[in-house]
Amino acid sequence: MQTATNESLDFVGHAFRTAQELFRVPSLARSALHPLKRLRVRAGCLKGLDFLWLEITRRCNLRCAHCYAGSRPQLPLIEKMQFADWCRVMEEARSLGCRRLQFIGGEPTLHPDLGRLLHYAKRVGFRHCEVFTNATLLRDDLVETFKELGVLVRFSLYSSDPAIHDQITGQAGSFERTVEGIRRLVRRKIRLDASMILMDQNAAQAKQTKRFLRRLGVTSFGTDRVRGIGRGEQLVNGARAMGELCGYCWSGKLCVDASGDAYPCVFSRFVSVGNCLPGGIKDIVKGEKLSAFRREVFLDKGGQKNVRQV
Numbered sequence: 411m412q413t414a415t416n417e418s419l420d421f422v423g424h425a426f427r428t429a430q431e432l433f434r435v436p437s438l439a440r441s442a443l444h445p446l447k448r449l450r451v452r453a454g455c456l457k458g459l460d461f462l463w464l465e466i467t468r469r470c471n472l473r474c475a476h477c478y479a480g481s482r483p484q485l486p487l488i489e490k491m492q493f494a495d496w497c498r499v500m501e502e503a504r505s506l507g508c509r510r511l512q513f514i515g516g517e518p519t520l521h522p523d524l525g526r527l528l529h530y531a532k533r534v535g536f537r538h539c540e541v542f543t544n545a546t547l548l549r550d551d552l553v554e555t556f557k558e559l560g561v562l563v564r565f566s567l568y569s570s571d572p573a574i575h576d577q578i579t580g581q582a583g584s585f586e587r588t589v590e591g592i593r594r595l596v597r598r599k600i601r602l603d604a605s606m607i608l609m610d611q612n613a614a615q616a617k618q619t620k621r622f623l624r625r626l627g628v629t630s631f632g633t634d635r636v637r638g639i640g641r642g643e644q645l646v647n648g649a650r651a652m653g654e655l656c657g658y659c660w661s662g663k664l665c666v667d668a669s670g671d672a673y674p675c676v677f678s679r680f681v682s683v684g685n686c687l688p689g690g691i692k693d694i695v696k697g698e699k700l701s702a703f704r705r706e707v708f709l710d711k712g713g714q715k716n717v718r719q720v
């Protein structure tokens with residue numbers, strides 16, 4: 411019953427935020443959000459779990475200029491978290507009412523267990539599974555797993571100009587490989603969502619990149635700014651850690667990385683809220699560290715929302 415209440419409120423909150431973004435609701439109307447937020451706090455959302463990121467590897471075949479995770483090819487493929495540990499985290503998350511998760515990295519398709527982990531996630535009842543990938547290394551078996559399980563694949567394209575994209579990823583030929591990966595996913599009618607991180611090199615290219623993706627068959631597209639986290643720190647002047655967050659990480663989110671360390675979200679990796687080896691995530695989700703962080707973000711006017719539609 412508690413879960414159903416939280417989900418209903420989540421849905422209403424999400425719909426309200428979407429309306430804000432789409433119609434740029436003026437400040438007076440925005441204040442109507444506050445009672446809803448207060449209601450969510452009373453409903454215990456600051457202690458719940460609604461969305462789980464699993465950063466299954468820190469390694470990536472690319473080396474993007476802005477990467478908040480600081481991923482690169484030289485980092486370990488597998489660290490302390492083994493297959494059984496990831497499965498245990500997913501079981502615990504389900505027991506806490508969580509039904510949405512994303513596999514991310516690093517580059518998650520490098521991990522030999524990604525397919526098995528996706529099947530396990532579905533088996534234990536995650537109704538919404540996502541993979542965030544650079545789409546350069548998609549194996550046939552993974553593409554078929556995405557199709558079979560109805561996985562939402564999210565990816566980044568930094569420009570429709572191959573030279574600019576490759577300059578940002580630090581890897582010649584990455585544009586061609588990503589585009590070929592997108593074409594394969596479109597052919598298999600896999601659900602896709604594209605994002606474009608805007609920085610000096612590509613800031614003027616959002617519209618043409620959106621058109622390019624639309625021609626490929628990708629209709630879901632958003633942009634974001636560089637976060638001053640990880641390698642992104644070098645690209646953002648005068649960044650303050652809390653100011654780099656999107657502002658919604660107070661709302662039932664948790665990220666677990668390849669060492670078992672847990673953070674309130676993928677960006678807030680400077681705030682450790684515990685390690686799930688060997689104790690698991692229940693104590694972390696119910697713990698005061700995570701709760702205090704969520705309260706701080708929540709009370710800071712919900713943080714700043716920087717994602718916008720082009």
Ligand code: SF4
Nearest residue numbers: 470472474477516544
């Ligand atoms: S593809 Fe993603 S994980 Fe890999 S370096 Fe680029 S931003 Fe980081």
